[in-house]
Amino acid sequence: MKTTGSPAGTGETAGSEANGAGGAPLRLWGGRFAGGPAEALAKLSVSVHFDWRLAPYDLLASKAHARVLYRAELLDDAELAAMLGALDDVGADVAAGRFTATIEDEDVHTALERALVERLGTLGGKLRAGRSRNDQVATDLRLYLRAAVRQVAAVLTELSEALVDVAEEHVATPAPGMTHLQHAQPISFGHQILAHVHAFARDVDRLRDWDRRAAVCALGAGALAGSSLPLDPEGVAAELGFDRAFANSIDAVSDRDFAAEFLFAAAMIGVHLSRLGEEIVLWTSREFGWVELDDAFATGSSIMPQKKNPDVGELARGKSGRLIGALTGLLATLKGLPLAYDRDLQEDKEPVFDAVDTLLVVLPAVTGTVATMKVRTERVAAAAPDGFSLATDVAEYLVRRGVPFRSAHEAVGALVAWCVEHDADLGEVSDAQLAAINPAFTPDVRDVLSVAGALDARSAPGGTAPARVREQIANLRPTLAADHKWAVG
Known part of the structure; x- marks a missing residue:
């Protein structure tokens, strides 16, 4: 249930400005309508139950927009101070859980405007000048996702660092290299582990490259045509940490390439996690017996007391399907949309949020599994020459x-x-x-x-010779450090 703060001392009260005529919920679009929407439409239309996580970013953009209105002389000194103070109060209440959205709030933007109007009365309604929910949500989602991508990159580099640590312990441990899951040639087990690190390093590189394209601010594009008010899109973009403002107002509100591209990057991370998970499942099987999982990262059976199951590896495989589905679902939503904004784009947020949440729960579990697993070196080495691998x-x-x-x-x-x-x-x-x-x-x-001789002989660049594996590790460490530094800021 919502709670409200005290109205600012502006001589206004929340009154009908907050609730609409006859105590009806505040809506941002009801001026020409004689009545409210049907219950079925309201239930279909509501998005605040999932887009509420954008609240901190919407408030951040609202403060930037208030300053733009001030520079355009649409707010005076006192109004700007009251506006920014109220926005700070709303932000504190949101963070503390004292203000939450209700089912009557159609979306996060409506809920936060309600909170502002409850505090400022008519003055709160001035913030809507020169902007639309269309450019608001495009900006909010970019702000959210740019922050979330750095969280994902941080935990992804932590997984890579754990894998490099394992590889460093097993530079000279021979293992059977496989193709078609059949013994092929002897390799360094460290070399095998590092193959996963290179895949994850590409994932982080992909996220960093994604961020360069996502760093475009849509605020100021309005509904689709820009604004007749003297706004400052470049100034807002700089204040919000974007590299640049939009170049085309129609594209600004209709573009969801950044969301789809993130979901592709997330799906690729999922695929790479699935491949690592599959190998962990194989390595811990009795038939392989190469790895023993720590008890903290395995589960048992409700009926078979001897079982020790590699659930993290299996769940990593399973979650990859979820991530791939999020990508294909959004692409299907986008493929037939006319310009500019269409309500179909409400479907962009849930797959994005779910992908972020999925990665942030899977990656630490896989990292813990890798960091605590015990490699049974003698068994791995004994299997290296099997199958005529020489x-x-x-x-x-x-x-x-x-x-x-x-x-x-x-x-x-x-x-x-x-x-x-x-x-x-x-x-x-x-x-x-x-x-x-x-x-x-x-x-x-x-x-x-000789297995040892076979390993040493493959000393060409990128090969499995222990000297080359050590070279890989030396090259990867600074790359991972740089990626982690970017991620954590």
């Missing part, structure tokens, strides 16, 4: 001896086929049998049948 090294050994790779590939394929038939590993084939399979195989081929 076969490529044997083929490259033949290439260094002058054998064309096509021929080398066929020769090693025949060697693997013999091993499969005789249930033998590559290193268990006798010298005589090697020569019988292909004369190119001489006894010194055994020099390349």
Whole structure:
């Protein structure tokens, strides 16, 4: 339920200005209507139950707009002081929960104007000059999302830092690298972990790049055509921390590219979290047994007492579908809209809010899982040579001896086929049998049948050699520090 502050000492009372004729709720659009909307329309139209989180940003923009009206000589000194004081009071009441929206408030803008009019009477109605809910909401949502994106980036870099810490511990831990989920070649387990870090680093870079395009202020565009009042869009933009003001008033109120683009970035983060979550699920399975989860980041079964379930990884996978759905839903809403503003755009906020909330709950849980998990190094290393994963090294050994790779590939394929038939590993084939399979195989081929040697040999830039993995870590640390600094301001 709402509560109200004391009216400012302006000689006005809340009266009919706050409530409308006959005590009806304040509306920002009712002048030409003889009666209120039908209950069904009111229920469909109301958005204050979800857009109330924009209240701090709407108040921030309102103070900037009040100063613009003052510079345009539409408010005098006393009126500006009373207006700014009342807006501060409303902000304090909102923050403390003393003022909240009610179901009679159509949206956050109506609720806050009601609060202002309750305090200032007629003076409170002056703030509406030169602006519309169309440019207000476009500005508020950008303000909210620019702040939220930094929160997301901060926790995303914290996850990356946790992954880098794990990678640093396992630079020289051999692991089976896989394609098609089949053993392929030995790799450094640290190299595998860092692959996820690079994906998340792109996500943060994408958010930073998004912010550059989102830093456009729509306030002053009005409903769609700008204003005949002497407003100052560039001044407002600078005061609110935007890089620039709108260039086209129609585009300013109808553009939701910034919301859709954020949702794409959020969906990509979700996809990357899902891939990491899937690997954690695999690594903690009995079939792999590479990782043991800390009890704080696992759950049990209500019927099977032995179970330890990787719920965080599974929920990360599941939440990715939710994030992808938010993106596709908004794109479907936007695709057929004529310019300029249409009420369909009310549907932009819930998917954006939900995506922010989803990421801010999933990311810390994944970070905690990664930071506390125990890698079972011996088991990971023991699996590295399984599945004839050194076969490529044997083929490259033949290439260094002058054998064309096509021929080398066929020769090693025949060697693997013999091993499969005789249930033998590559290193268990006798010298005589090697020569019988292909004369190119001489006894010194055994020099390349070493996991450690296979890792060290892949020392090209970006490769899995431990030296290159350490190089990656050295390059990533300052990048992550810079990204975190940007995020936290």
